[in-house]
Amino acid sequence: MTTPIESPLSPPYTGPMPNQYDIVIIGGGMAGATLATALSGHGLKLALVEAAPLQVEAVPNYDDRAIALSHGAQRIFQALGLWNEMASHAAPILHIHVSEQGGFGVTRLDASEEGVPALGQVITARDLGAALLARLQSLEDVAVLAPARVRWLSIEPEAAHLGLEEGGELSARLLVAADGGDSFVRRQLCFDTVRRKYHQSAVIANLTPGRPHRNTAYERFTADGPLALLPMHDERCALVWTVPDARREEVLALDDEAFLRQVQERFGWRLGRLGRVGRRSAYPLSQTWVRDSVKPRAVLVGNAAHTLHPVAGQGFNLGIRDLAVLAEVVLQAVEEGADPGSEAVLRRYEQWRRRDRRNVALATDTLVRLFSNRWPPLRLGRNLGLLGLELCPPARHAIARAAMGLEGRLPRLARGVAL
Numbered sequence: 445m446t447t448p449i450e451s452p453l454s455p456p457y458t459g460p461m462p463n464q465y466d467i468v469i470i471g472g473g474m475a476g477a478t479l480a481t482a483l484s485g486h487g488l489k490l491a492l493v494e495a496a497p498l499q500v501e502a503v504p505n506y507d508d509r510a511i512a513l514s515h516g517a518q519r520i521f522q523a524l525g526l527w528n529e530m531a532s533h534a535a536p537i538l539h540i541h542v543s544e545q546g547g548f549g550v551t552r553l554d555a556s557e558e559g560v561p562a563l564g565q566v567i568t569a570r571d572l573g574a575a576l577l578a579r580l581q582s583l584e585d586v587a588v589l590a591p592a593r594v595r596w597l598s599i600e601p602e603a604a605h606l607g608l609e610e611g612g613e614l615s616a617r618l619l620v621a622a623d624g625g626d627s628f629v630r631r632q633l634c635f636d637t638v639r640r641k642y643h644q645s646a647v648i649a650n651l652t653p654g655r656p657h658r659n660t661a662y663e664r665f666t667a668d669g670p671l672a673l674l675p676m677h678d679e680r681c682a683l684v685w686t687v688p689d690a691r692r693e694e695v696l697a698l699d700d701e702a703f704l705r706q707v708q709e710r711f712g713w714r715l716g717r718l719g720r721v722g723r724r725s726a727y728p729l730s731q732t733w734v735r736d737s738v739k740p741r742a743v744l745v746g747n748a749a750h751t752l753h754p755v756a757g758q759g760f761n762l763g764i765r766d767l768a769v770l771a772e773v774v775l776q777a778v779e780e781g782a783d784p785g786s787e788a789v790l791r792r793y794e795q796w797r798r799r800d801r802r803n804v805a806l807a808t809d810t811l812v813r814l815f816s817n818r819w820p821p822l823r824l825g826r827n828l829g830l831l832g833l834e835l836c837p838p839a840r841h842a843i844a845r846a847a848m849g850l851e852g853r854l855p856r857l858a859r860g861v862a863l
Contacts (some may be wrong), residue, residue, distance in 0.1 A: 465491045465587075466615035466784060467774070468606065471623035472498055472590055474569070475746035475763055477576035478620060481524050482863060484583045488778065491614060492580070493606075494590035495623075495714050500574045507650055507722040508568035511680035512537070512661070512757040514676055518565050519762045522858040526575050533571035535675045538564035538659040540847070542830060544815065545666040545710055547823065551754075551832030553844045557837075563848055564661070564757075566668025587609050597632045600789035604741040604785070608645045618774070618785035619742045625732060627748035633739055640731040642812060644669050645692040646754050647685045647772055649724040650676065651704070654716025657681055662719065663756065665709040665815040667827075670755045673711065681709065681715070728834050733805055737797065738790035745770060750801055752808045761849050762804050768857040771798050800852055808848075 467483060468474045472494025480492050484861065513534070522529045540553040540563060557561045580588060589608070595621070597610075598605040604619035632639065657675040669670035669686030676682055685697050685707060698706065704718045711718070721800045733750040736742060746763030770793050777789040815826060833839050845851050856863060 445861060448823045453536075456491045456652050457492065463612065463614045463677070465489045465614060465616045466778075467491075467618045467620060468604070468614055469603045469620045469622055470590065470594060470606075470629050471621065471746075471748070472580075473622065474760075475577060476620075476622035477573075477768060478521075478524070478764065479745065479767045480583060480586045481526065481576065481579050482767060482857065483677065483774065484585055486559055487587065488779065488784075488788060490583075490585055491587040491589060493592050493594060493608070494588070494678065495593045495615075496591055497527065498577055498580070498588065498590045500570060501861070503566070506680070506720075508570045510566050510630060510650070510674055510676055511569055511572060511649065511760055513567060513764075514758075514761040514849040515564055516854070516858045517564065517761045517858045518562075518765055519797070520620070521766050521858040523860050523861075523862050528578060529575040530565075530572060530576065533677070534565040534567040535677050536659055537564040537566060537661045537675060538562055540663065540844075541714075542659045542663045543665070544823070544827060544830065545664060546714075547827040547830070549827030549834075551830045551840065551843075553771055553840060553847070554814070555684055558841065558844050558848070560848070562659075563844065566676055568676075572630045578603040585843055594628060596604050597629065599633065599739070599741050601740070616785070618784060618790075620678075621742065621748045622746050622799065623748055625747040625751045627744065629742065630734065630744055630748050633742055635737075635739065635744060636663070636735045638733055638735065640809070642731070642753060643689050644686050644753075645689055645726045647687055647692070647726045648723055648821060649683050649693070649703075650680050650706070650722040651683055651718055652680055653718055654722040655714075656714060658694075662714070664711055667759055668710070668784055668836065669816065670812070671707070671710050672754070673715070674757075683721075685710075686729065686753075687726075688784065696724055731805060731809055733801065736794060737801075738794045740787060740790075741785045743790055743793065748804065751831060752805060753812050754807055755811050756847065758804050758808055758847075762801065765800060765849060765855070766797060766853040769793060771857070772855045796853065803852075833855075 466488040469492045542551045593609040595609045603615045662673040672684040675684040737749045745766040752759040773793045774784045
């Protein structure tokens with residue numbers, strides 16, 4: 445059993461507070477806290493509003509949810525001065541192994557071949573959140589309002605205004621929505637949103653393999669859908685198993701032995717006999733994105749702007765790149781004496797991010813659809829493609845750089861340069 449530690453910044457908000465800010469961030473999760481950290485220390489008056497109490501579990505748990513950070517995301521946290529607090533809790537990904545159940549093709553990516561210490565890092569959400577919360581506690585220029593729930597929003601030419609259920613109103617030159625996939629801000633401001641359901645669910649759990657994982661991340665395409673095993677500390681692996689919605693409850697109801705047997709049948713024996721498995725949970729999979737992530741005085745970031753299928757583990761990393769670019773564009777505008785919430789500034793951000801979002805969304809969706817088709821000639825083509833990548837270093841290099849978040853125009857933080 446874990447005991448919550450409440451942040452000293454998160455007593456119930458009783459309002460009122462000084463209500464005029466340069467930037468108000470809605471959402472105090474990992475995205476909102478990261479953005480607040482990036483913007484702090486540059487002369488801006490900032491507020492962060494979070495509906496839930498800001499807290500983190502006190503005791504590490506076998507079942508802690510894992511997050512795969514790309515090499516580019518690690519650089520961003522390093523440039524923000526946060527990685528030292530995270531590094532001891534992270535397991536590096538030194539190798540990536542991609543294959544298809546019942547197929548002959550395989551592609552391997554290797555950190556040494558790419559000239560990097562690691563292709564990525566696996567860290568629990570608890571440890572990542574703890575580092576971010578500790579930093580929030582030290583930011584004197586960020587007013588943290590938590591728990592505080594937004595009741596209404598109003599956008600006027602000179603400012604965005606919002607009211608809180610707990611009482612009090614805030615105004616800001618720029619409103620940033622980092623409030624997740626079911627974004628209140630996105631709904632209230634009527635952003636044009638596209639959704640695509642996959643009719644699949646991701647079953648997640650931690651398990652212990654019979655052999656050392658040797659810091660290898662596995663992506664295995666099966667008849668059900670992608671199955672990933674990510675290396676964690678203590679020789680655990682984080683499992684993300686995609687199953688059809690029709691099988692979701694059946695899979696969750698399996699006893700541990702039957703569950704591991706089904707995973708073993710799909711994954712194979714590269715890690716020996718799969719042993720202990722922790723608590724299982726599942727969530728439905730869909731792709732959501734907004735056609736345009738900015739409106740006058742408002743911008744969507746992270747899951748509020750896009751949610752992806754977990755294949756290749758790109759969703760969280762895409763959101764972190766959003767934050768790095770937005771912080772750079774906003775701070776550059778402030779340096780130049782421009783209004784950070786002006787249309788010109790927000791358009792600069794949107795144009796910078798559009799291509800990366802589109803490419804990642806298209807790539808993940810294509811992978812899911814391509815490997816879901818069981819037509820024999822297509823299966824043969826897929827395996828020939830995996831084998832071709834294995835035999836073609838330049839193609840492997842291009843895929844590795846994309847997976848590490850190092851393709852295209854990089855913001856300063858993603859290059860390891862402080863703002």
